[in-house]
Amino acid sequence: MSPPMITAPLTELSQALAAKRLSSVELVEGLLARIDRGNGRLNAFLTIDRERALDAARSADVQRSRGTAGPLTGIPIAHKDVLMTEGLKTTCGSRMLEKFIAPYSAFVVEQLASGGMVLMGKTNMDEFAMGSSNENSFFGPVTNPWNADYVAGGSSGGSAAAVAARLVPAATGTDTGGSIRQPAALSGVCGIKPTYGVCSRYGLVAFASSLDTPGVFGQTAADCAMLLTAMAGHDARDSTSLDRPGEDYARDIDAAVTSKPLAGLRIGLPREYAGEGTDAAVARAIETALAEFRRLGAVTVDISLPNVHLSVPVYYVIASAEASSNLSRFDGVRYGHRAASYSDLDDMYCKTRAEGFGAEVKRRILVGTYVLSHGYYDAYYLKAQQVRRLIADDFRRAYDDCDLIVGPTSPTAAFRLGEKSDDPVKMYLNDIFTIAGNLTGAPAMSIPCGFDERGLPIGLQIQGDHFAEARILNAAHRFQQVTDWHRRVPPEFAA
C-alpha cells in the first residue's frame, strides 16, 4: 500500500499513524513545507511554531512506538489566534496584542494537546473575532483558497483557509455569530459550533461572553466529531462551562449503516429562510442537497421561526454591549500596546486604544457603550435580551416538529475583497442565518454542498437543538458518504 497523502482527512491520518504507514515527523515536515509554500498566498498563519511542532512530532512517534499513543497523537492542528497558547504569540489579529506572548494555554488548547495533537501555529482572524471577511485583521486579510480575489470569510478565516488548502488537517475556531460556520462555508470546509458551555471558554479572549463558542474545522464531519470529542469537557475555571458527562460525538457515525441511514429524521425548513437575499446558486445547491437527504431517508417539514428576522439587530446590540466591557481591559496599563507618549492618564487611555484598535472594533465598542448607557439600556440592551428569549422560544417550538433545521450557511458564496468593507450593515447581514444559533446557544455546523458559477464553494448549515451535536454530525456524515463536495481541493493547493 502506498504511503497515504499527508493531505488526507484526519480520520485517515489517524489510521495511517496507528498502522505505522506514516510517522508524525513525516506528516509534520510535509505540512510545514505546504505551509511555507501556501501561506504567502493565503496569509492564513500569523505564527508558525516550527521547532516545537517537530519536537512534538518526534515525541508523538516515540509514544506511538511505545504503544501509548491515542487516536489524535501526532496529528497537526492550528489554533485561532484568539486562543491563548502558552509561550506563543496570541495577537487576536490586533495591534493591541501584536507582541503579546500568552503566559498560559486555553482549556481547548490543553485538551487537544493532552490528546497528543501537534500545534503547528496560530491562524489569522478578524481583530478580536469581529468580522465576517477577515479583512479586519491588523495583519492583513486571509484570501480565499479557491480564488485570491475573494475573502475567506471570518472571523476564523485563517483556520478555514488553512484546512481548505490542506495546510493542516484540523484547526480550532471560535463562533460568536457565525465565525466558524461562515468561513467554513466560504472556504469550502466543515466547521462545527457546539452547544454553548460544552467547550470551556477559559483562555478564549472574550469578544461577547454569552455568545463566544470554541469549535473546530475539519475536512469531514467524522473529523469534526473526533476533534470535538477530544476538546469538549467541563472546566471549573469557566462558570458557564457545563458539568455533564463526556460524549463520543462520533457514536452515530460509527453505528451500523443501512441503505436509509437517515430514515425517520425530520428536517425542518424555516419559511423565513426562503428568499432573504439568498443567491440563486446557493438556493439551487441547498435544494440539491435536500434531495440527497430525502434519498437517505429523511423527510422535510416546513417550520416557522417568526422572530428569527430580528436575530441580526439583537445580536449587534448584545454582542457589542458585552464587547465594549470585555475590551476595557486593553488599557495599556499591564500588557499589550501602550502609546509611546501621552500627557496624562486619560490621554494614555485614549491614545493607546485609538492606536491599538482597528475601525470595526472601535465601532462595536461605541455601539456597545451606547446601548448600555443610562437612559438607553432598557430600549436597547434589555429589549434585545427579551427578543433573544423569543427567538429561543421559536426554536424550542420548532424542534417539536423536526429534529434538525437545514438551510444555507450564508446567503452568498465568498465576496470580493473590499466589496463590503465600506458597508458594515451589508457585512453584518452575511451572518443572517448563523447568528440565531449563538443567541440560542444550540449547536450548528456548516458543510460544503456545491459551488457557484465562479467556482466558489457553498455551505450548507445543519442546526440542532441543544446537545444534538452527534445527530448533526451523523446527518452531515451520511451526506458526505454519498457526495464528494468535501473531497474537492482548491486547484492551487491540489498538488
Add this chain to the structure above:
Amino acid sequence: MTWEVVIGLETHAQLSTASKIFSSASTAFGAAPNTQASAVDIALPGVLPVLNRGAVERAVRFGLAVGATINRKSVFARKNYFYPDLPKGYQISQYEIPVVQGGSIAIVSPTRSEIRIALTRAHLEEDAGKSLHERIASPGTAGHEMTGIDLNRAGMPLLEIVSEPDLRSAAEAIAYAKTLHALVRWIGICDGNMQEGSFRFDANVSVRRQGEAKLGTRCEIKNLNSFRFLQQAIDFEVRRQTELIEDGGTVVQETRLYDPDRAETRSMRSKEDAQDYRYFPDPDLPPLSIDEAWIERIRAGMPELPEAMRTRLVREYALPAPEAAMLVSQREMASYFERLVAAGVEPRLAGNWLLGEVSAALNKSEIDIADAPVSSASLAGMLKRIVDGTISGKLAKQVFEAMWAGEGDADAIIAARGLRQISDAGAIEKIVADVLAANAAIVAEYKAGKDKAYQSLVGKAMAASRGKANPIEVNAALKKMLG
C-alpha cells in the same frame, strides 16, 4: 433654627475568606505588592471569574443575622469605568438583585434609647487594587513622581451593607457603625480590622429643618476607615451644610473626601460629572442561586446573636441595658461573662469586673480578651474571695493585678502577700483603740462636730491594718468606741 441631621451609611466589610471572591489568590494582608495577584486578578486576556462560595456563605450569615430576605437568585453585574487599579475596566458587583435585601439592626441611641435602623440591602462585590503615588528613584537619581499599582487588594471579597437614612446624629451613626462592627465579627464573617481597611464606611449626609418631611440634598463622604474619622467627617459636613443653607446657599449633590489632617471634607466630583457605569449582568457568571437547604445549613451554624443575647442578659441577670450592650460588643467578652456566671459569680459583680478592671487591663496591655492572661475560672476564684470576705474589694484589685502579671491564682497570691482581710472584732478593736489613742486631736475635732474627722480616722485605721481590716468592722468599732 433647629436642624435635623439625616445619615445613611454604606459599609464595606471585607469577608474573611482565605481566597479572593473570584480567584484562588490569597487574601492575607501585608504581602509585597502584586505577589497576591493571580491571572484573574490582573485580568489577563481570556481569564474568567469563579465565585467563591465561602463569600456567599458569609453574606447569607449576615442576612440571617439581620433578619433580611436572602434572595434565592441574585445577579452579578459589571460596573464599568476606567481606572488603573481596576484591571478589567469593570468591577463585578451586584446591582439590581443583591444577595441580601432588607433587614434591620437594633442600636442603643444616646438620645432615642433603643431604635431599629433599617437596612436597604447587602451585596457582594470585589475590591479594586491600590494606586500608590510616590517618588520612585533608582539609586543615584532624584527620581520622579510615579504611580505604582498594587493589585493584591484587587478581587478581595466585600459585602457592601447599605443602611436606610435612619440615623439622626453623628452619635447614632457611630452607635450603628459600632454595632455593625461587633456583629460582623460576632458572626465570623469579617475580622473588622480597620487599620487594614477590612471595615470602612461611606456616609451619606444631609440636613433639613426640624419637622420638614422632605430630605435635604445629600453629600456622600467616601472611604472613612475609623470611627473617629466617621464622627469628625459627619460633624464637619453637618456644620458645612447648615452654615451653607443659613447663609442662603444650597447644598449640591456630590461626592466628597474627608481629609483627616485638616479635619474637613472636600469636593471630589459633583453629580453632573458622575460617571455612567453602564451596569449590565455579567455574562461570565450565571445568576447566583441559593437553595433552601444551603440556607438551613448556614442557619444551623449560627451563634446566638448579640441582640438576642443582650436582651437575655437584661432579662436573666437583671443587668442594666448599657452594661449588657457593652458585654455583647464582642463575642469573646460575652462568653467570658457567661463562663463567670456559670462558675457561680453573681452576674452584676461579674459584669462590673469585666467592664471595669478586666477591660482596663486589656486596654493597657493592648490585647484581645481571647488572649487575656487571667482565665474566667481563675477570675471567678478571686471574685469568690471577695464574696466570702477573705479579701476586700480594694485588695482584690491588687490580687487581680498580680494574677494578670502571672503570679498564680488568687488564693496563692492572698497567702503569699498576707492580704487576708481582718474581720476578727477583737483584733480590729485593738487597731482602732491604737488609732484613737495616737490621734487625740482628730478625735477632738470629731467631737466638735467635724464629719471629715471621722473619715480621717477610718483611713488611719485601714492604713494601720495595711488595708486588710474589714471596713465594715472598722466602722462598727469606731462608732462603738467614739460613743
